[in-house]
Amino acid sequence: MTRPRPDTSVDEVERVFRAEYGRAVAVLVRVLGDITVAEDAVQDAFVTALRQWPENGAPPSPAGWIITTARNRAIDRLRREAARNRATDRLHRENLRSAPPHAAEPPPAEEDPVRDDRLRLIFTCCHPALSPAAQVALTLRLLGGLSTAQIAHAFLVPESTMAQRLVRAKGKIQAARIPYRVPAEAELPDRLRTVLAVVYLIFNEGYTATSGDRLAREDLGAEAIRLGRLLAELMPDEPEVLGLLALMLLVEARRPSRTDPHGALVRLADQDRRRWNRQLVAEGHRIVRQCLRRDRPGPYQLQAAIQAVHTDARTAADTDWAQIVRLYDHLLALVPGPVVALNRAVAVAEVDGPGPALALVDGLALDRYHLFHAVRADLLRRLGRTAEAARAYDTAADLTGNTVERDFLRRGRAALADG
Known part of the structure; x- marks a missing residue:
C-alpha cells in the first residue's frame, strides 16, 4: 500500500x-x-x-x-x-405496508442525456422555479466552490445581498421539494441560457480570479472549457453553445502571455503573441466560421467573433478596431448593459480617441466595478488629466481583490508620478 x-x-x-x-x-x-x-x-x-x-x-x-x-x-x-x-419513520413504514403493492415500487429509470455529474448539477440547479440570478449564483456556489464574496463580485452586488439570495434559493428548493434530477431531453433547451451563463461565469473566475495572489485559476478555466465541450456534444445544433465554446477557447489561448516571468499582469497590447496557443486559436476560429455559416447570431457568438478579430491580428497595431466596434454595436443591441457598453468604449478609444470614449464611460453606472475605474484611469491618463487618473487608479485598486491586478493598477498610478 x-x-x-x-x-x-x-x-x-x-x-x-x-x-x-x-x-x-x-x-x-x-x-x-x-x-x-x-x-x-x-x-x-x-x-x-x-x-x-x-x-x-x-x-x-x-x-x-x-x-x-x-x-x-x-x-x-x-x-x-x-x-x-423513529416515530415518523415507523409511521412511514406502516403506510407503505398498507398501500397497494405497486405504490412502493421505484419509478422507472429515467433516460439521462447528461452523463457527467457536474454538468448534470448545472442543469438541475437551473430549475425554472428559481429566478435566473438565483440559478446562476447557486450553481457557482456548488460547482465552483466560489465564496459568497466572489459570486457577489461577479454579479456586481453587495455581499450581503448575494448571501440573502443564496439562502432564499436553498429555502425555496427545500420548501417546494424541487427534485435534483436531470430534465427530460425536450426540456434542456429551455434551461440553456442560464446553463451557458453559469459556464461562462466559471470561466471568467478562472481567467481572472476575484481574489488571491494569482491572476488566474487555471483549474476553473479548464473545467469551464471541459463543460463547454460536453455541452457542444450534447447540443451540437445550438449555435450559442458553439459560440460560448469558441469564446472560451480564444480567450484561453492568450493565457500564456498574460503574465510575465514574475507573475505580473501584461496588457493585451503588450503581450508576446508568439506565446498564444495557436491550436486553440485555430479551433476557435473554425467554430466561429461554423457559427457564421448558420447565420443565427447570439451574444456568445458575437463575443467569440470579437475575440477572433483580436487573435487574427499579428500585432496589436494590426487589430481591426473598427470591426470590433461594429460587433459591439450588434452585441449591445442584443444584450444592452453597462459592461458591454464599457467594453465597446475601449474599442471606440482606439478608433476615435480617448475623449469620445471617456464621454461614453462617464455615462455608465458601474461605480462598484473595478474595471470601470481602470478604464477611466487609462483614458484620463491618455488625455493628460493626471490628477483625475490617479484618483481613478486608486479607486480601481481598492475595489479589486486580486493582488496581481492591484499591483498592475498601482504601477500605473506610480507611472503618473514619474511623468
Whole structure:
C-alpha cells in the first residue's frame, strides 16, 4: 500500500479544494439526493483534511478521500436525523405496508442525456422555479466552490445581498421539494441560457480570479472549457453553445502571455503573441466560421467573433478596431448593459480617441466595478488629466481583490508620478 505523503501543506489542501470541490458536491448530490447535506458533508471533509493532511500527509487519491469522507459524514448525519425521527419513520413504514403493492415500487429509470455529474448539477440547479440570478449564483456556489464574496463580485452586488439570495434559493428548493434530477431531453433547451451563463461565469473566475495572489485559476478555466465541450456534444445544433465554446477557447489561448516571468499582469497590447496557443486559436476560429455559416447570431457568438478579430491580428497595431466596434454595436443591441457598453468604449478609444470614449464611460453606472475605474484611469491618463487618473487608479485598486491586478493598477498610478 502506498503511504501518504507527509507534511502536506495547507496550500495543497486548498489546491485540492479548488480542483475537486465541484466534482465532490456533484457526486454527493447524485448519491444522496439532498443538496444541503451534500454541500455540508463536502465542506466538513475539507475541514477534516485541513486537520489531518498537514500532519499525516495527503492520501494517494485526494479526490477519492474527500468524496468517501464526505459520504460517510453525510450517512452519519442522516442516521442521526433518522434516530431522532423513529416515530415518523415507523409511521412511514406502516403506510407503505398498507398501500397497494405497486405504490412502493421505484419509478422507472429515467433516460439521462447528461452523463457527467457536474454538468448534470448545472442543469438541475437551473430549475425554472428559481429566478435566473438565483440559478446562476447557486450553481457557482456548488460547482465552483466560489465564496459568497466572489459570486457577489461577479454579479456586481453587495455581499450581503448575494448571501440573502443564496439562502432564499436553498429555502425555496427545500420548501417546494424541487427534485435534483436531470430534465427530460425536450426540456434542456429551455434551461440553456442560464446553463451557458453559469459556464461562462466559471470561466471568467478562472481567467481572472476575484481574489488571491494569482491572476488566474487555471483549474476553473479548464473545467469551464471541459463543460463547454460536453455541452457542444450534447447540443451540437445550438449555435450559442458553439459560440460560448469558441469564446472560451480564444480567450484561453492568450493565457500564456498574460503574465510575465514574475507573475505580473501584461496588457493585451503588450503581450508576446508568439506565446498564444495557436491550436486553440485555430479551433476557435473554425467554430466561429461554423457559427457564421448558420447565420443565427447570439451574444456568445458575437463575443467569440470579437475575440477572433483580436487573435487574427499579428500585432496589436494590426487589430481591426473598427470591426470590433461594429460587433459591439450588434452585441449591445442584443444584450444592452453597462459592461458591454464599457467594453465597446475601449474599442471606440482606439478608433476615435480617448475623449469620445471617456464621454461614453462617464455615462455608465458601474461605480462598484473595478474595471470601470481602470478604464477611466487609462483614458484620463491618455488625455493628460493626471490628477483625475490617479484618483481613478486608486479607486480601481481598492475595489479589486486580486493582488496581481492591484499591483498592475498601482504601477500605473506610480507611472503618473514619474511623468
